Amino acid sequence: MQRYFVEPEAIQNGAVTITGDDVKHIVRVLRMEAGEQVIVCDGVGHAYLVELTELGGEQVVGRIMEQLADTAEPRVKITLAQGLPKGDKMDLIVQKGTEVGISRFVPLEMARCIVQYDQKKEQKRRERWQKIAKEAAEQAHRTLIPSVGIGMTLKQLVGNLDGFDLVLVPYEGEKARGLREVLQEHPDVGHICVVIGPEGGISEAEIETALAAGAIPVTLGPRILRTETAGLVTAACICYQVGEMGG
Amino acid sequence: MQRYFVEPEAIQNGAVTITGDDVKHIVRVLRMEAGEQVIVCDGVGHAYLVELTELGGEQVVGRIMEQLADTAEPRVKITLAQGLPKGDKMDLIVQKGTEVGISRFVPLEMARCIVQYDQKKEQKRRERWQKIAKEAAEQAHRTLIPSVGIGMTLKQLVGNLDGFDLVLVPYEGEKARGLREVLQEHPDVGHICVVIGPEGGISEAEIETALAAGAIPVTLGPRILRTETAGLVTAACICYQVGEMGG
Known part of the structure; x- marks a missing residue:
């Protein structure tokens, strides 16, 4: 599944707002639609399964379905x-x-x-x-x-x-x-x-x-x-x- | 010390003949002279300490001083x-x-x-x-x-x-x-x-x-x-x- 990093502030009240180059990637390159899912990481160690709800030219909004267990960071x-x-x-x-x-x-x-x-x-x-x-x-x-x-x-x-x-x-x-x-x-x-x-x-x-x-x-x-x-x-x-x- | 690979046939009777691009490197780039030493490997696992004896435009000849112990090849x-x-x-x-x-x-x-x-x-x-x-x-x-x-x-x-x-x-x-x-x-x-x-x-x-x-x-x-x-x-x-x- 496609993965994107957002700033921690982009995650609020169970919703994620994706901006910048990733919008183009989601909307134009992958041509994703509402209802499809991606993984969103906040860059400081948390990962979420997200269902896309609104796809616009400037931003993509999604709803957090669940927080994923962090397994990919080495313990050292x-x-x-x-x-x-x-x-x-x-x-x-x-x-x-x-x-x-x-x-x-x-x-x-x-x-x-x-x-x-x-x-x-x-x-x-x-x-x-x-x-x-x-x-x-x-x-x-x-x-x-x-x-x-x-x-x-x-x-x-x-x-x-x-x-x-x-x-x-x-x-x-x-x-x-x-x-x-x-x-x-x-x-x-x-x-x-x-x-x-x-x-x-x-x-x-x-x-x-x-x-x-x-x-x-x-x-x-x-x-x-x-x-x-x-x-x-x-x-x-x-x-x-x-x-x-x-x- | 500078290292060069030669074909196994280039090593005969205790002498090494270096040809090709390495000649330019020895003579023009490093400006080495007779009496200086290099390491020569035959590419199939042997390494020799070599003293240069003749430096020409087409080839460089050297004399083998000693065979070096092979340590850099992994045992696997x-x-x-x-x-x-x-x-x-x-x-x-x-x-x-x-x-x-x-x-x-x-x-x-x-x-x-x-x-x-x-x-x-x-x-x-x-x-x-x-x-x-x-x-x-x-x-x-x-x-x-x-x-x-x-x-x-x-x-x-x-x-x-x-x-x-x-x-x-x-x-x-x-x-x-x-x-x-x-x-x-x-x-x-x-x-x-x-x-x-x-x-x-x-x-x-x-x-x-x-x-x-x-x-x-x-x-x-x-x-x-x-x-x-x-x-x-x-x-x-x-x-x-x-x-x-x-x-």
Whole structure:
């Protein structure tokens, strides 16, 4: 069944009002009619079965039939702090990371980033990534839209790690301690931060900064993953470890 | 250290002859000189430390200093039989799948494929995918270049499953049996085939065909992965399970 995200305020007294691009999708693309059903999520974790009642050019209104059990959100929250990559790779990272189950993305300015973080483009790019996250969340049947945070430096990040039970840094220089070993040592984590370096990797000074803040460098094995692959693979392995990847 | 793949025949009597695009990369891009070292892999599992001796416009010759221990190939071989996706998604699948550790890709013609498999373009496309696999293998520090097979139908695939210890079919319709459960039930598998449907999914008739051939449908959890994401995520979880993702 088709799924749409709305703002929490769009749900009131058992009725849902859908606006924006989704109206066009429902009315013109799918040519739905009153009486047909969709799933509506409020983006903060609730999903509802909704019967459409009024379909107009500007808005679509529906009636909530029942609240659905939330099953698609992993019980472990994963934040991906991603060293800003080149070109449009961050688009891929946000899309694939959302599918796999990441809850939050933080673009990270790091020493070896090839692109400079442009403050003026900040707002526009975050809007773009947030839109990609919304569409990927709909497609993946998630009930939460991952948030894309404001770009920050590693120093700023390590000053804000209080909410995390575990901070992992996949690092080519770490040869001994593996991802699985560390995850198995921490079976009850609720919120994990994964820090991924940009194309050029993480500098030694950055590893020192992360270590001093309690982060744990880990190896993902002998194959070297690209920056746009490492975060989603780490997230998939975390979900697998906690039984969220089927089983 | 820079890595290059050569044909096995290019290694003779302790000397390596590098030809083709890699010559330009060594001589013009990296401006390497005699006495400098690179790693050369023969693409079938052997890696050598090589000191460059002669650098010309057409070929670069080097001397083998030592054979390196093969550590980057996963002990489980994974074949990805991928329902042919739209556009250039197969490029992404081959690149990311190679990074994660897949050994072989088989493009699959399936009932719900949106693109028709074009026999005339077959050769050109396989060459393209094979090139992507080679470049990704170099970057990921693999010693084996994954092979890209000739496109086949599911019927043809199921007639050729003898070499596999386990055939997994991630399938939206499977709600009970999870990937982890099945992998844990088969701890000693040597060669796994993963069958991924195209954008439109796997048809019920195809699931019946796969089941009859001994394949096991599994769920990857409640989040619905896109066709280009499912194979690499499954491969990453297989590698994680057998201790190949930093274990």
